[in-house]
Amino acid sequence: MTDKAFQDFYPDEFAHCYGCGRLNEAGLQIKSYWDGEESVCRYTPEPFFTGGFPGYFYGGLISSLIDCHSAATASAAKLRADGFALGEKPLSRFVTASLKIDFLKPTPMGKIIDLRSRVLEIKSRKIIVSTTLSAEDEIRAKGEAIMVQLPENR
Numbered sequence: 001m002t003d004k005a006f007q008d009f010y011p012d013e014f015a016h017c018y019g020c021g022r023l024n025e026a027g028l029q030i031k032s033y034w035d036g037e038e039s040v041c042r043y044t045p046e047p048f049f050t051g052g053f054p055g056y057f058y059g060g061l062i063s064s065l066i067d068c069h070s071a072a073t074a075s076a077a078k079l080r081a082d083g084f085a086l087g088e089k090p091l092s093r094f095v096t097a098s099l100k101i102d103f104l105k106p107t108p109m110g111k112i113i114d115l116r117s118r119v120l121e122i123k124s125r126k127i128i129v130s131t132t133l134s135a136e137d138e139i140r141a142k143g144e145a146i147m148v149q150l151p152e153n154r
C-alpha cells in the first residue's frame with residue numbers, strides 16, 4: 001500500500017507535463033489516487049483560471065484536468081490489471097488518442113473540484129476512461145478518453 005499519487009511514479013523524463021508533471025513548477029501538478037474501483041483527484045482552481053464569465057472556471061482547464069487524470073488512471077489501471085501494486089513495477093506510458101468532453105453546467109471558481117474516473121474497457125494497448133468533474137456535489141462536466149499505450153522504445 002502507498003499514499004503516493006499515480007503521478008509520483010512517473011519517471012523523471014515523463015514528469016514535465018503541464019497538467020500532471022510533478023517536475024513542472026508552472027504546471028497544475030494534479031494528483032490521482034485509487035478509491036476502490038474509481039480513481040479520484042481533487043483540485044482548487046487558481047483565481048486567474050477564470051473563463052468567459054467572471055466567477056466560473058475556464059473550460060480548457062476543465063478539459064486538461066479530465067485529460068491528465070484519465071491518462072494517469074489508464075497507467076494505474078494497466079498496472080493493476082497486470083497484477084501489480086503502485087511502485088512494484090514502472091508505469092506504462094499512455095497518451096490521449098481521443099478526448100470527448102460534455103460541459104453540463106458552469107463550474108464555480110474557488111471551490112474544490114472533484115474528478116472521478118472509471119475504466120470502461122481495457123483492450124490490448126487501448127484503455128477507455130470515463131470521468132466526471134464535480135463542484136459543490138454537482139456534476140459539471142463529463143469526459144470520455146481513449147488512452148493508448150506507447151511502446152517502451154518510442
Ligand SMILES: CCCCCCCCCCCCCCCC(=O)SCCNC(=O)CCNC(=O)[C@H](O)C(C)(C)COP(=O)(O)OP(=O)(O)OC[C@H]1O[C@@H](n2cnc3c(N)ncnc32)[C@H](O)[C@@H]1OP(=O)(O)O
Binds near residue numbers: 014098148
Ligand atoms: C516507462 C515510462 C512510464 C511512463 C509513465 C506514464 C507517463 C505519462 C506521462 C504523460 C501524461 C500525459 C497526460 C496527458 C495526456 C496527453 O496530453 S498526451 C498528448 C496528446 N496526445 C498525443 O500527442 C498523441 C498523438 N497520437 C499518437 O501518437 C498516436 O496516434 C497514438 C495515440 C499513439 C495511436 O497510434 P498507434 O500507436 O499507431 O495506435 P493504433 O495501433 O492505430 O491504435 C491502437 C488502438 O487505439 C485506437 N485509436 C487510436 N487513435 C484513436 C482515435 N483518435 N480515436 C479512437 N480510437 C483510436 C485504435 O482504433 C486501436 O484500437 P483497437 O483497434 O485496438 O480497438
